[in-house]
Amino acid sequence: MSHPVYLVDDDPAVNRALSLLLSTVGFSVVTFSDPTSFLARLDDLEPGCLIVDIRMPLISGLRLQEHLAEHGIEWPTVVISGHGDIQACRRAFQNGAVDFLSKPVDEQDLIDSIQRGNEILERNLQANAERSEASKLLSLLTGREKEVLNLMSQGFSTKQIATALQVSPRTIESHRAALGIKLDTSSAVEMTRIWLHGSALP
């Protein structure tokens, strides 16, 4: 599945040319003339790969990257620059850029970077989906069930858990049965996976 490409460059000719190039090879491209107008529409945009020029008035591409990071948005970003500034390049990568390309940008380099960005985005989205799915499942559990699951995920046996919680093993068995129904699995490994994914959510 292909994600949209968001192109942010203050030069209209560059925006026009690169978006035409990318849409010709099959990407869906939305252009923005400055980071502010991109940020203003951020809430309506579906996750995509970002291509930003490093040098723009008001907010630089680097600042934009930092701004997104502060808001917990992990969209892959390709930084393009008109001059090979090592310092800026380093900062772009520190901010998590997928790639740093010098202008003029060759089509193949740009396409490769976006594809790499899309793979990263796909992975992030899937991990997020798994996490939120798991945390949704975990929200069905009672406090006691969560306690049991937590101990299970640390590798304790039913007997050990019963001792730790000062109840009978039969009680733990019935908690485990309830867990199996709510989490829709009888596998302890799968339950552990859900616990680790779902409880890791910030």
Add this chain to the structure above:
Amino acid sequence: MGELASGMAHELTQPMTAILAQAQVSRRLLAREDYKPLASSLDDVIDQTKRASSILERLRNWSRPQRGMPVEVDLSDILKNVRALLASEIDRLEVKFVVDVPDHPVVVRVDQVEIEQVVHNVIRNALEALDGQLDGEINVRMKKVSGKAILNITDNGPGIPEELRPQLFTPFYTTREHGTGLGLALCQRLIERAGGEIFFVPGSAGASFRIVLQLAATMSEAAE
């Protein structure tokens, strides 16, 4: 000349980026026999090539030794050209660059290249003063006052110590390790040649310079 060249190089990469992408699009369109959008891509290639050559033209003008003919030019355009040249530097130093110009043209009759050189020099000095400072800011204000164009360039840097001010425009006087001491002296010569004046404005927190030029309209009115 070093950072002038790098500013030019940076400015040139924009049209080149557009030209390369449009050419590569054209090749793809051609391969799939989609001829309709080709014309507009080629138009863009032509326009952007012209844009690149006008940048080169400016570079040639800058380095020419003899004086050009005075022409009527909007001071705001001069400011725009200089800002484009210094954009990467402004960005690198993360300086806030605030421009306040009238929305109508401020037409002066000058040698454009020389005045660009002066504005470039003054703003570059301000940038150098702000190097390493957080929240650095340069304010450029332009207005028309009784037949004159007034350009104020103010920074919020450390300012210029009182005892140095009398020597500001003295040739070969410099406090910088690698300075030639010619920057402001040359500025003053060029501005005076254009019939204007440049001076230091005391009183603000950082350094503030004012350039005053005769408006072109009032010159022709006076001649009538």
